[in-house]
Amino acid sequence: MEIEQLENFLAVSQLGSFQKVAEQKFISQRTVSKQMTNLENELGIKLFFRGSNKILLTQAGTYFAQRANELINQLNDSIGKLHAITNSNLQHLRLGYFSPFEGRLLVTHLKKYQALAKHKPINFHVTEGSVEHLFADVTLGNLDCAYILDYGTHDHLLNSELNNTILTEGEMVLGISKDHPLAAKKELSATDLTGQTILYYSNESSTYLQSAFLATLPQNHHYNVQRVGTIEQMQTLVALGQAIAFYPQSLPVFPNEWIVFRRLHSTASDASQRYSIRLIYRPDNNINGLKYFRQFLNNTINHR
Template identity: 25%
Template sequence: MEFRQLQYFVRVARLQHVTKAAEELHVAQSAVSRQIHRLEEELGVNLFMQKGRNVQLTPVGQLFLKRAEAILDDLDRSVTEIHEFLDPEVGEIRLGFPHSLGFHLVPQVVAAFRKLHPNVKFKFRQGMYPSLIKDVADAEVDLAFISPHPEKNDLVTGEIVLTEELFAILPENHPLSQQESIELNQLKEETFVLFSSGYSLRPIVWEACLEAGFTPKIGFESEETDTIRGLVAAGMGVSLLPEMALYRTSSMMPAVVKVSAPHVARTIGIIRRSSEKLPLVVHMFHSFLLEYFKSQYTPR
């Protein structure tokens, strides 16, 4: 079995068309067909079946595609690691993060890092808590910011880099909006605007309300901090958000009040795959992050 056969097979499988695959590979169609035929003969199975002018994977072809892609991905990573070993200043970092960190924290740390290492490239992927852990475990990303930091997970490991307080947000005409601080149970009769299920801030707020002695009444749910802020500013309810989600980005901003009891906070961590050595450029960025949050990071 040859590397070229795997390349041709994967390209045909993705495009479902031999001629288009040959054009992308810059080789003759006959060369692609010949290599696919040899691969099928060696395996003793049919990997494709004809479907009009296109081709379609057989069930065994679908199984083989997963393995072939994994082999090619491993090879690509090996080549990348070699290049990074020779010069980590030109490597690439794949970074995951939740939406709530995308407006301020991620741009801030990446900009600071690129001042020192301007040729390093980044690929970003946003996701919710479970998908970020899966992306790291499946090697879809190298590192991920995550909140809250997982207490124990066999697939990933990491460090807490930041603990951030959550504040109550209220309509500006709310009776408590001018208070320096409030206790959370003072909002027990209010309608809450919360993140949708699956977002990590939702259980933090929910559990804080339970600790304060009440179950929050949910009036609206959203997937974005901007929407939650806007709904609260428009008088549709109250909520709790972390400080970095409260930077003024529009004319409609709610009142922000400190919560004195119970103390509500979230941890923010950086995770990586367990028991796996990081590529040099990723290790360099990881070390930078740990030092940055110890000595340089400011919330604003």
């Protein structure tokens, strides 16, 4: 199916004549007739009632004419935008982030960039994904960079050929309902978590945070750690006292008056509850959008 074929089909639907379309397009009637026959054969649907004096659309032909017109309009619009992009100095940058926690920091950075670096405009294309997918997409070149939550004892960064920059650091804390018995404690121990339902957020199936959290706890206890697919669900279950959840301190989103936050006490033998949010990117990615954005982030970090 070709664009010219669709355009001639629409012309036939409007003029009701192969001959009139041929004259309008400066081609032979036989060419138009053959194009329409090939189109019907390709679709496996009869599009026309062929009369001696008038070509009429079938019901299927009328529907297809509407859709074909929309397709051609969308194509022409896309081509126009492509030319506008090509003829402008606007840079493009494809960014990923792991969760609304990093997303909040990402939005802050993008807003500041747009306000302070107007001489180097960037069109940001943002997507959310699991840490595993973000590493894969940046490595494969499907994303230019990504904000990830680095926590626990993972080897993603050690084994990766990607470069990374620390954007902010903090401590993971546990969110608990004000009515939960554990809320009376100033900090929690690994023993307090035994028998509790512990939640973590990921928008898609991912064990990254689960294994990262478990790696920071003594291995002689059993912990029930589960994933939830929305922050709203996690907040609701925690507020109702049906579960507890771990959050990056200073980055909680959707504040809830029924939730309080408590530190998790770590012994010398346990891994740290510290986390960092990092920008990951390929060292051989030389697009200007990434270069400009990294320069901005480095200046932002150095002047905090």
